Amino acid sequence: MKKILVIDDADFILESTAALLKFEGYEVFTASDGALGVKAAYQVKPDLVLCDISMPEMDGYEVLTNLRASKEMATVPFIFLTAFTEKQNMRTGMEKGADDYLIKPYTREELIAAIEAQWKKHKNIEQRVQEKVEEVGKSINYALPHEFRTVLNQVVGSARYLGHNAKDVEPEEIIELADDIVSSTKRLMRITENFLVYIRIESLAANQDKRRQLRQARTDEPAAMLVDVATMIASKFERYEDIDIVGTVEDISIEMSSDSFHKIIDELLDNAFKFSEVGTKVTLEVGYDDRKLSLSIHDQGRGMSADQIANIGAYRQFERQMYEQQGVGLGLVIAKRLIELHDGDFEIVSEDGNGTTVTFTIPAVSYQP
16 A cells, blocks of 8 residues: 655645545555654655645745655655645746645645656656666676676686696796786776666666756866876876876866766776877866866777767677777766766767777856865
């Protein structure tokens, strides 16, 4: 039985609405003000909330803001109840994350139709998420075992060699084999992490409420983080002299968590260094315009053809037989999808054999620290 919470400071609204919903087969809970409503929501964990806007002490907007800030209540359907004279305020409510609104006095048909519309909406979302999960699962069943076997075979091979030749292996060779094992293990960890990140991204893509939550995160001074990550990646490839950073941006905040921004930069720079030669430049150009952070990453590697760019997708690695590529090709897709989920723009310009430029934007705002 689905649970519905009704919050309203008018007794006759609470009583009549509760009676009607009980008659329709719902389990109904009521609260006579916003503070009690929030408390009740966390206690009973309703499947849907009906909430008045104009209430003393804590109004409906505050109730909505409180519930949307909670992970367990963030996606619960929320319908505002409002007087006809407050209709112009509905835009504010929808911008804060409400799913719908009803104008008092509402009929039984209007109330039931609004509630059933939410059940249908969330059923469709759940179905799309399930389809995405199944799609990713099929790809994982195909790609993940192969990638795991490749890395694990390297680790097992090194360990067996040490075991069979323990008495004869020189210290320098032990150090070299140990480094290979550590490197393979790190690669395995990165593959696993990227699969999990990709699954999470694709699940979020089908859920508008979750996407709205993503946009509420902030990263201050992203250009400073960019420099730190670029230095770290260049160090990993031992190419300190090959990194160039052009432009600087200060006193801005992007609408993205620091973890997501770090992941984007890490994956794109890792590709730029991995697929270009030592001694060639990897150039980062950063700017801010029209409330957007813009960033271009250019390498002088082998590049990509127009067909390859058009067919970018998860679990795809171009010309794998010709070039040794580690991982399963998810890095570029993860970066692209994260940017799209945050309403940013993503573009690849490349010419086969002449390098690649990846350019993207992320919504941002200026601020005074």
